[in-house]
Amino acid sequence: MRNRSRSLILLAAASLALVACTEGGDGAGPPGGVPGGGQQAAQPASYPRNETLFTSGTQWGPPVSWNPIATQNYATGTIGFVYETLFLYDPQTDKYEPWLAESGNWTSDTTYEVKLRDGVNWTDGKPLTADDVVFTAELGKMKSVPYSNLWNYLQKAEATDPRTVKFTFGAQPSYQQWANWVYFNAIVPKHLWQGRSEQDVTAGANDKPVGTGPYLYQTHDQDRMVWVKNDNWWGKQKLNLDPKPKYIVDIVNSSNEAALGLLLQGGIDLSNNFLPGISTLVRGGYKLETYFPEAPYMLSANTTWLVMNTKKAPMNNAAFRRALANSIDINKIVNGVYGQIVKPASPTGLLPIWDKYIDQAVVDELGFSFDTNRAKSILAEGGFRDTNGDGLVENTDGSPIELTLAVPTGWTDWMEAIRTIAEGAKAAGINIKTEFPAQTQVEDMRESGSFDMILNNERQIDNTPWTYYDYVFRLPIQQQQTTVNFGRYENQQAWDLVNQLDKTKVDDVAGMKAVTSQLQRIQLTEMPLIPLWYNGLWAQYSNAVWTNWPSAKDNAPKHLPTTWRGYMQRGAIKMLSDLKPAPPAK
Amino acid sequence: MRRYFARKLLIYVLTFFVAVTINWMIPRLVPGDPIQGMVARAGAQTPEAAAAIRAQYTEWFGLDVPLLEQYLRFWADLLGGDLGVSMWLFPASVRSVILTALPYTLGLLLPAILLSWWAGNKFGAYAARRKVLDNAALPIWYVLTATPYMWLAILLLWSLGIVANVFPTAGGYGFLVVPTWSLDFVGNLALHWFLPFASLFLVAFGGWAIGMRNLIIYELEADYSHYLQALGAPSRLVRRYAFRNAMLPQVTGLALQLGVIIGGAVVTEIVFSYPGLGYITLKAIESGDYFLLQGVFLFIVVGVLVANFIVDVVYVLVDPRTRTGVGGGRA
Numbered sequence: 001m002r003n004r005s006r007s008l009i010l011l012a013a014a015s016l017a018l019v020a021c022t023e024g025g026d027g028a029g030p031p032g033g034v035p036g037g038g039q040q041a042a043q044p045a046s047y048p049r050n051e052t053l054f055t056s057g058t059q060w061g062p063p064v065s066w067n068p069i070a071t072q073n074y075a076t077g078t079i080g081f082v083y084e085t086l087f088l089y090d091p092q093t094d095k096y097e098p099w100l101a102e103s104g105n106w107t108s109d110t111t112y113e114v115k116l117r118d119g120v121n122w123t124d125g126k127p128l129t130a131d132d133v134v135f136t137a138e139l140g141k142m143k144s145v146p147y148s149n150l151w152n153y154l155q156k157a158e159a160t161d162p163r164t165v166k167f168t169f170g171a172q173p174s175y176q177q178w179a180n181w182v183y184f185n186a187i188v189p190k191h192l193w194q195g196r197s198e199q200d201v202t203a204g205a206n207d208k209p210v211g212t213g214p215y216l217y218q219t220h221d222q223d224r225m226v227w228v229k230n231d232n233w234w235g236k237q238k239l240n241l242d243p244k245p246k247y248i249v250d251i252v253n254s255s256n257e258a259a260l261g262l263l264l265q266g267g268i269d270l271s272n273n274f275l276p277g278i279s280t281l282v283r284g285g286y287k288l289e290t291y292f293p294e295a296p297y298m299l300s301a302n303t304t305w306l307v308m309n310t311k312k313a314p315m316n317n318a319a320f321r322r323a324l325a326n327s328i329d330i331n332k333i334v335n336g337v338y339g340q341i342v343k344p345a346s347p348t349g350l351l352p353i354w355d356k357y358i359d360q361a362v363v364d365e366l367g368f369s370f371d372t373n374r375a376k377s378i379l380a381e382g383g384f385r386d387t388n389g390d391g392l393v394e395n396t397d398g399s400p401i402e403l404t405l406a407v408p409t410g411w412t413d414w415m416e417a418i419r420t421i422a423e424g425a426k427a428a429g430i431n432i433k434t435e436f437p438a439q440t441q442v443e444d445m446r447e448s449g450s451f452d453m454i455l456n457n458e459r460q461i462d463n464t465p466w467t468y469y470d471y472v473f474r475l476p477i478q479q480q481q482t483t484v485n486f487g488r489y490e491n492q493q494a495w496d497l498v499n500q501l502d503k504t505k506v507d508d509v510a511g512m513k514a515v516t517s518q519l520q521r522i523q524l525t526e527m528p529l530i531p532l533w534y535n536g537l538w539a540q541y542s543n544a545v546w547t548n549w550p551s552a553k554d555n556a557p558k559h560l561p562t563t564w565r566g567y568m569q570r571g572a573i574k575m576l577s578d579l580k581p582a583p584p585a586k
Numbered sequence: 587m588r589r590y591f592a593r594k595l596l597i598y599v600l601t602f603f604v605a606v607t608i609n610w611m612i613p614r615l616v617p618g619d620p621i622q623g624m625v626a627r628a629g630a631q632t633p634e635a636a637a638a639i640r641a642q643y644t645e646w647f648g649l650d651v652p653l654l655e656q657y658l659r660f661w662a663d664l665l666g667g668d669l670g671v672s673m674w675l676f677p678a679s680v681r682s683v684i685l686t687a688l689p690y691t692l693g694l695l696l697p698a699i700l701l702s703w704w705a706g707n708k709f710g711a712y713a714a715r716r717k718v719l720d721n722a723a724l725p726i727w728y729v730l731t732a733t734p735y736m737w738l739a740i741l742l743l744w745s746l747g748i749v750a751n752v753f754p755t756a757g758g759y760g761f762l763v764v765p766t767w768s769l770d771f772v773g774n775l776a777l778h779w780f781l782p783f784a785s786l787f788l789v790a791f792g793g794w795a796i797g798m799r800n801l802i803i804y805e806l807e808a809d810y811s812h813y814l815q816a817l818g819a820p821s822r823l824v825r826r827y828a829f830r831n832a833m834l835p836q837v838t839g840l841a842l843q844l845g846v847i848i849g850g851a852v853v854t855e856i857v858f859s860y861p862g863l864g865y866i867t868l869k870a871i872e873s874g875d876y877f878l879l880q881g882v883f884l885f886i887v888v889g890v891l892v893a894n895f896i897v898d899v900v901y902v903l904v905d906p907r908t909r910t911g912v913g914g915g916r917a
Contacts, residue, residue: 045770047762054761061869062686062861064678072627073676143638146630199642202628205677219764222686222861223757249761258859261748261755440618440874447622474633482625482636 047226050545050581053245055563056259057272057538059252062222067206068186069139071146072565075225076250080568082211082227083186086114086133089179089463090571091353092558096179096463097571100128100187100212106505107166110173114182116163120234122189124210130159135190137167142198147185153177174502176466183463183569187212214243214576225250243576245546250563263288266544272562274538276413279339287543291561292552295340298536299560303349303468304414304457306405306421306530309449310489314395315403319382320430321527325368326375327428328421334533337416342533348520349472349531354465356509359517366524375428386429393429403432405453408439414455417532447480449488456486457535460566464506469498469519472528489528494519537562548580594898598891609883610660613876614653620673620874621649647673647877660880669884670877674869680881683866688885690758691851691862694779698786699843706794707836711829713795714802724799727792739785739857746781753781756859782858790843794836801832834905841897844889 055076063075068083079085086101098104102115120128137157140150156168169178192210193201209217214235215227227248235241251268253259259273264286275281279297282288290297308315308324315321330344347367348358368374384393384401394400405422407414415436422432432453437445445451459471474484475495481488501515539561541549550561557578559571621643630636644650647670648659663670669680713719730738747755754760759775805811805828814824851864863882870878901908 044764045766045768046760046764049762052762061675061866062678062683064672064675064683070628144628144635144642146628146635146639148635148638149632199646202639202642203646203677221758221765222690223859224761251756251761254756254856254859254865258756258856261743262859265748265751265755267754267756267761438618439872440620440623443622443626444618478633478637480622480633480637480640482622482633482640483630484633 047247047249051246053248053270053546053576053579054251054262054268055248055270055272056251056253056262056268057270058563058565059225059250062252063220063225063250065205066209066217067202067204068188068209068211069145069202074565075220076563076565077215077225077227077248077568078209079186079565080213080573081215081248082209082213082217083188084211084213085183085186085569087183088569088571088573089183090559091461091463092560092571094353096183099569101182102163104182110169110171112167112169112173112178113160114165114167116165117234117238118163119238120212121232122192122210122212123216123230123232124189124192126189126191128187128189128212129162130165131162132187132190133157133165134159135194136185136187139188139193139201142201144198144202146202147181149177150181172503175505176464176502179506180463180467184566186569214241214573215248218247223252225252241574241577244579244581245576248576263540263542266542268542269544269546270539270541270549270561270563272538272564273540274413274536275540276337276339276341278540279341282540289541289543289549289551291537291539291550296343296536297341298538300343300351300353300461300534301537301562301564302457302460302535303345303351304417304455304532304535305349306532307446307451307454307456307487308529309451309453310487310528311449312452314384314401315452315487317382317396318526319378320384321530322368322525323375323378323382323384323428324425324430325527325530326371326378327424327430328530328532329370329424330532331370332424333417333420337413337420338533341536341538345531345533347524347531349523349529350465350468350516351461351534353461354468357465357513357516359513359520362517362520362524366521368524368527370424372424372428375430379429384429391429392426392431401431403430403452404435405432405455406435406437406442406445406451407455408442409436410439418455421532446486447482449481449486454486455532458483461537461560461570465512465516466498466501469494469501469516472523473498473519487529489526491522491526491528494522494526497522537564537567543582545582546579547582548578550575550578594895598895602887602891605887606664606884607657609880609887610657612883613874613879616874618874620876621647623873624673624676647671664884669881672870672875672878674873674875674878680877683878684863684881684885687861687863687866690860691855691864694782694854694860694862695786695851696844698783699790699840702787702790703794703836703840703843706791707798707833709791710795710798711802711825711832714799715806720799724796727795730788731792731796733789735785735789736853736857738789739782739854742781742785743857754778755781758861778860782854782860785858786854794839797839798832798836801835802828805829805831830904834901837897837900837904841893844893 058076065073066075066078068074068079084100086099087104088097088099090097100117100120102117104112104114107113114133116128116130116133122128134157137150139145140147142148153169153174154167155170158166160166189210196204212234214230214233216230218226218228220226229243229246251262253273256273256275259268259271260275262268263271278290282290282297291299308321310316334340334342334344346358347363350358379393383396386392387394387398392401405418407418418434422434425432442454446454459467471484473489473491473494475490475492477485477488477490497515497519501512504511504515537560541561548557550557550559557575559575559578560567561575562572621640624643625636625640628639630639648656672678672680672683675683713724743755746753754777757778759765759771759778763771763774765771811824811828814827851862852868854860855862855864867882870882
């Protein structure tokens with residue numbers, strides 16, 4: 001009896017598990033489709049380590065979408081490995097590089113002509129034609145396609161011959177935004193995409209991706225995404241580029257710590273995770289490398305800003321905002337919180353690649369730096385006084401100031417950083433409390449405008465500082481601010497200048513500088529948001545299997561070492577061709 | 587007997603209805619709008635595009651209709667076997683997300699819970715009142731059980747994974763391996779499974795063993811044991827009776843464990859980067875993914891109910907007293 005009952009329980013539970021497993025097998029086994037239009041390589045029993053590149057740091061959940069239109073959601077490498085763009089923009093050289101396009105030129109002030117390369121095929125065998133490009137641009141007529149704003153300034157896209165597309169714009173085209181569009185957005189095949197509903201286009205999983213790129217879909221699972229090299233890739237001949245890894249396995253992250261463990265074991269070749277202690281490991285003989293061998297170790301990818309809600313007192317007062325900027329001990333954050341893997345931001349907030357657009361005279365005159373006494377005197381001049389003698393200033397109407405600075409819980413570096421900011425503010429007499437709500441709540445507050453202060457770093461390194469000024473100044477203010485100007489700062493003059501910048505040609509650097517100089521003057525006097533530090537393009541690589549990684553060293557490749565979404569078309573794809581197999585261990 | 591199970595079944599159906607309703611409600615009471623996160627992730631470049639995307643998602647998820655209608659639709663879909671679409675893992679369906687993850691979670695937790703229960707009970711019963719074992723072995727399990735699980739898991743990972751390099755530190759199977767029905771693949775699967783399994787087993791084993799030991803000691807002090815001993819029954823027989831009596835609370839404990847299986851998976855899956863439902867549940871909570879949470883909760887509710895039902899049946903089998911009660915028979 002005793003034995004029978006026990007085995008019964010075990011049996012019952014086991015059969016339950018079995019049922020669940022078999023069901024799981026049906027729904028979840030290796031996807032049955034033959035992506036890549038039948039070109040998929042035969043399935044090997046395992047991938048040879050010396051032909052496989054392991055990456056991590058992009059995918060934080062199981063891969064579920066291969067849709068290049070859903071730009072923040074697609075499986076690592078969908079744009080870059082499979083779908084390709086007309087141009088690449090390399091921030092390291094500030095050059096646009098023809099990719100699917102052979103050339104692109106403004107034939108007049110309002111027409112732009114793209115000439116496609118000859119002999120580029122989709123992986124199902126059909127050739128890439130001008131119709132595909134026109135079709136992709138016209139997808140933007142659907143309102144929920146991320147680049148639907150294209151049709152605010154574009155009037156017509158037409159294929160004048162199978163390899164030529166003519167784009168016609170209204171008067172004063174948005175040159176800067178257009179330059180952004182042609183390099184950032186991937187071209188999709190018309191013959192497979194036409195007839196798809198708007199929902200399918202913007203949100204479909206597109207689980208059989210057919211592109212033109214150097215890799216093909218191999219398989220995926222909850223914890224990985226596997227790509228296999230496309231041996232017929234056009235770039236081998238036309239660009240003389242040959243990606244070295246036969247397989248790319250992108251590992252889904254559960255935590256940065258797990259990625260670190262794998263990296264140390266040689267189970268990841270390129271990690272784009274944020275690993276705060278990496279500076280010690282790089283110097284500690286672990287065969288690990290970062291772009292710079294010493295501080296700041298990483299290239300800069302984006303600026304972290306302190307966003308203040310300018311609709312609320314006292315953040316509606318420019319003097320207060322400037323005082324706060326002067327109260328922040330940014331070096332303490334850079335050294336203490338980050339171990340020097342980030343750099344303090346320029347007072348303009350512009351990334352190092354945009355140095356040439358910074359008007360140093362304006363910065364010298366109006367810039368800020370950590371100086372508690374100066375912060376105090378700006379507060380005093382602005383009418384903020386400590387009327388009740390508690391060491392903290394009050395509003396100009398005498399009411400006490402109590403502000404909340406919020407970052408998502410679990411973002412440990414930001415949590416530490418805002419503690420430092422609050423300390424610095426307190427020393428200057430500003431009362432700031434820190435708060436760590438869930439990420440969705442922070443997003444909620446940010447979009448509805450119910451926050452006092454938050455940190456944000458959404459705009460990435462890009463082809464034009466316009467994207468940053470758009471982020472700072474965009475008008476009109478909406479009920480929900482979803483992507484830009486979270487602080488709801490209103491300045492029509494500044495927004496007009498941003499639009500003027502947009503309509504300046506990209507090669508007219510002097511014209512752009514004339515506008516950015518004026519914008520910097522407004523920004524530094526008004527301080528709508530405070531630039532803090534440049535977040536790194538987190539990248540650490542192991543030299544165990546692959547070498548010749550991008551590096552600041554002489555003779556090393558200089559491409560951006562990352563698999564992050566949106567970076568392949570910023571030149572990162574070329575990193576794969578530079579890699580060399582490591583010499584066999586002795 | 588029939589009336590007993592009919593009554594049980596009715597209770598289960600009611601519980602299911604209430605629990606699922608609560609599951610539907612809770613995510614919606616949590617502050618924060620999941621659509622906002624989705625819009626942010628959609629990568630709209632202008633406010634107009636963002637507004638269009640928001641409208642599309644709101645309609646897609648049916649969040650633009652009154653709550654009552656949402657609730658009725660939810661039941662209609664559920665009964666039709668449709669769990670909806672995940673928001674965090676958009677556009678994957680909740681069904682496919684859960685079914686992909688489930689084999690890993692069950693494959694890890696069921697053996698860990700069942701084996702630790704079985705072995706722990708055996709060992710606890712054996713160790714009770716045996717000086718050497720009681721004094722030497724059990725303290726180790728006390729320490730293991732009292733250890734924060736997280737810490738133990740990290741320690742195992744660090745020592746056996748990273749330092750000794752015997753076991754892999756991440757993944758459900760080797761990242762170089764292609765899933766096939768071969769011995770190599772199964773071996774690889776087992777290798778990755780072992781550390782997470784061992785960590786769960788060790789902690790749970792101690793708990794069961796200690797519980798069983800205490801129960802046995804209690805039973806050995808009971809009158810019937812003393813009486814048996816006085817009659818001159820061999821100690822083996824006395825212990826066997828004690829064991830059978832001590833089993834009953836342990837069976838109840840097992841049912842509870844089986845029910846809350848998912849909760850136990852979260853930390854394990856994160857520390858060992860092991861695929862499964864735990865990590866997915868955590869992310870679903872973080873991103874306020876109503877539909878995925880509903881799906882996972884549904885699975886938990888069904889799990890608890892099924893486990894309870896099995897225990898009800900098992901009780902009837904193992905405990906003569908219940909059997910008499912159920913049968914309404916003569917004492």
